[in-house]
Amino acid sequence: QVFRLIEDFSGVGLVNVMEVEETEQQPPLIDALAYIDPYTPEVEAQVFRLIEEEMQTFAPPDYLAHHAPVSFNFSSPLMQREWARMLNEEMQGRVPSGIPPLDVTRYSAPPPSDKGDASAWVAALENAQAQLEHQQNRVDNLELLLHYSGNAWRLYNEGLEEERKRLQAELDAIRNEANILNLERKKAQTAIAPSLQRLEQEWLDFVKKNIQIEQACVKLEEQILAMRRTE
16 A cells, blocks of 8 residues: 655645556455545546546447347248348348238138139139138137136246246345445444544654654755855
8 A cells, every 4th residue: 555645845635545556367456445435526526537437448339249140040931031131131221121911812712713614613612611710720729718828827927926036036135245245344444444544644644744854854954055155
């Protein structure tokens, strides 16, 4: 611990500085006693200046800029083509237009195009039967959803609630550990504060005495030089 002394003949200023050489093996040691150090406007300005300097070293806002683009391999060729198309549009600086809407014409049951053609009526009838079966499947799915979805969602919500309680308990434990640590720090610092203040005052008294002695020595040297000139 090094005390840097600012000397003048009108008074003594004291700046407490911890000089530690920063290495890869040993990080810089922060010399601060937050519970007993005076918090003056000058200290606050210095703290904000240090924060601004530290923020200049932060990563850019786009934290994924240095990562390679994510590539997806879809099992569906259609999805793979659409993904490649959207990436290509984005690389060209355009906003991806998204996936085109689904073609729902195959879910309709139009009448035969040629009402006089028997094969056209057979195709229309088969298509109508397929659409009827599709609608029956939809009804079955809705009935299953109506019967079982409530319990499924309740189980899902209960799982989420259990996870929330677990995370909340973990957060409370961490906060409790932080509070206990801060309380121990406060007790330790407030207990040692009188000794630090006494030692600092003694150090200041010694510094002042040294300055007074130095000033007296300078005056004596001047007097000796003056006496030698008059001899």
